[in-house]
Amino acid sequence: MSNISRRQFLKGAGVATLAVAAAGMLAGCSKEDVPVIPEVTTRPVMVIFMADKGNGETVVVGETAKIDVLKTENSVKVADIDKKLLPEGYYLENEKAVVEIRKDASKGEYIIVFVTDVTYATKEVEVKLHVTNPTLGEDPQKIVKVTVAKDATTIRIGQIKLPEGYEFVPGAYEADVDYPINDAMQFAIKHV
Structure with a gap:
């Protein structure tokens, strides 16, 4: 058996400690850490x-x-x-x-x-809704956002998702008509 100096012992112990620590770190690696x-x-x-x-x-x-x-x-x-x-x-x-x-x-x-080769770029437009039979204290104007094609200039009522408990005023709008998108556009709705 050979004699080992204190310095050699500490150096060997340090290498062993480093190896154990490195193994622990690698065990904690995930696929994203590679x-x-x-x-x-x-x-x-x-x-x-x-x-x-x-x-x-x-x-x-x-x-x-x-x-x-x-x-x-x-x-x-x-x-x-x-x-x-x-x-x-x-x-x-x-x-x-x-x-x-x-x-x-x-x-x-x-x-x-x-x-x-077709772009599906979209934009959001604000649609103003006017409540024709508001409840006491209710603001008669509501605004909903509708996602349309980026180059859209018209909207159909089927694209507008009304707040729950409302419907378009019966007979006021047709499903297959394109209504122009502009700042003045407004649709009449009522409580169901």
């Missing part, structure tokens, strides 16, 4: 953009792109794809989608992301 180191913790995945042309026909649009995905993942959140990779003039069809990573002998790993 550092992203390209080509070490990630792998390349091809992105194929497809568009639905109607009648069940889908076509590949633009160039394929490449993204880095953690090696532990088997799917990709579409919202995480850099918008600069999208084909020009196209938008994500569903940003909330999660797509499975597929594997093919010729392509390697890839995902299919659906895009569209």
